[in-house]
Amino acid sequence: MNAYYYLFSIIMLTLSCNSKSQDLTESGKGVTKINEKKMTVKIFNIPEYEKKLKANPDYIGYKTKENVEVKQNYMLDDQHFGGDYNPKYVIEYLHSEKFPDGFTDSYIFNKDGFLTEYERYFDDIETGIWKKYLEGKIVSQENKDINYPFSIDDVILFSKKNNGDLSKSGSFKRSYDDQQKIYIYTIEWVVKNVEKPYTQGFVLNGGDGKIIKTYRKDSPRIKM
Numbered sequence: 301m302n303a304y305y306y307l308f309s310i311i312m313l314t315l316s317c318n319s320k321s322q323d324l325t326e327s328g329k330g331v332t333k334i335n336e337k338k339m340t341v342k343i344f345n346i347p348e349y350e351k352k353l354k355a356n357p358d359y360i361g362y363k364t365k366e367n368v369e370v371k372q373n374y375m376l377d378d379q380h381f382g383g384d385y386n387p388k389y390v391i392e393y394l395h396s397e398k399f400p401d402g403f404t405d406s407y408i409f410n411k412d413g414f415l416t417e418y419e420r421y422f423d424d425i426e427t428g429i430w431k432k433y434l435e436g437k438i439v440s441q442e443n444k445d446i447n448y449p450f451s452i453d454d455v456i457l458f459s460k461k462n463n464g465d466l467s468k469s470g471s472f473k474r475s476y477d478d479q480q481k482i483y484i485y486t487i488e489w490v491v492k493n494v495e496k497p498y499t500q501g502f503v504l505n506g507g508d509g510k511i512i513k514t515y516r517k518d519s520p521r522i523k524m
Contacts, residue, residue, distance in 0.1 A: 344393045344413035351384055369398040392416070401456070401502065402467040403427075420444075422452045423472050447483040448474065450509035455485055464489035464500060474506065484512065490519050 349372060352359045361371040373394045376382070393409040404431040408417040414436065420428030426444040433439065445451060452472075459466040466472055470489030477484050483506035491500050496518075503513035 313460060333378075342395075342407055342409075342415045344395060344407075344409040344415075346387070346393070346413045349393070350387070361474075367400050371396045371398075387411070400467070400496065403452075425452070425472060425474055427452055448485075448506040450485075450506055451503065454509055455504065458502075458504070459489060462500065462502070463491045480512075481508075482507065 315436040342469055352372075360373060361369065371394070372388050374385060375392045375394065376386070376389045378390050380386065383389070390411045392411065393413060394407070394436050395409070396404055396406045396471070402422055404421045406419040406421065407415060408419075410416050414494055415433045416435070418431045419426070420430070428445065429441050431438050431441045455472070456466045459470065464470055466487060466489060470487065472488040475484055475486065476482075485504040485506055487504065488499050488501040499517045499519050501513075501515045501517065502511060504510065505512055
């Protein structure tokens with residue numbers, strides 16, 4: 301472990317020396333972010349993570365003052381899967397940040413703490429530009445929103461204008477309509493009407509956000 305910490309210290313020192321051109325900043329207490337012109341690279345702070353595990357073996361994350369829910373975990377190899385933390389058997393580290401607006405950034409790091417994959421979600425919906433890295437460089441990327449020019453942010457704004465707020469509650473679905481040959485959103489949320497709450501639903505065109513269908517239905521009753 302001493303050799304590992306020594307190597308990690310050299311890496312971090314080298315990054316600090318290059319911070320003028322790479323704009324080195326801290327993102328949370330467990331991840332170091334390097335902002336470059338064309339990409340963002342993150343390094344998982346393994347020594348800091350191990351300190352937290354040592355202080356609390358049940359540690360899984362924390363919440364920032366900006367109300368971002370940070371989750372951190374690790375994956376062991378097949379022979380030691382499900383066992384206690386041991387850096388010798390770690391194959392990857394996991395770090396996610398769930399923001400108050402409902403979006404989640406997910407990062408996967410290799411056993412040395414270097415970024416290998418970046419993913420973004422809204423609830424369970426895949427969104428944003430997903431990227432894979434090798435030695436700090438992007439080797440592939442996929443635009444999960446390519447069929448939806450009317451963005452998720454646009455849909456959330458639409459919900460706020462119609463007595464809802466999908467960033468806080470409701471259901472959200474993307475799909476392809478075989479009959480109309482277009483990509484669509486199906487969204488719902490509960491409207492707390494004074495007389496009787498109801499579920500408001502819309503089907504929107506994923507290309508321009510035009511309303512294809514509007515419907516209402518009774519909200520499900522809560523059994524006592």
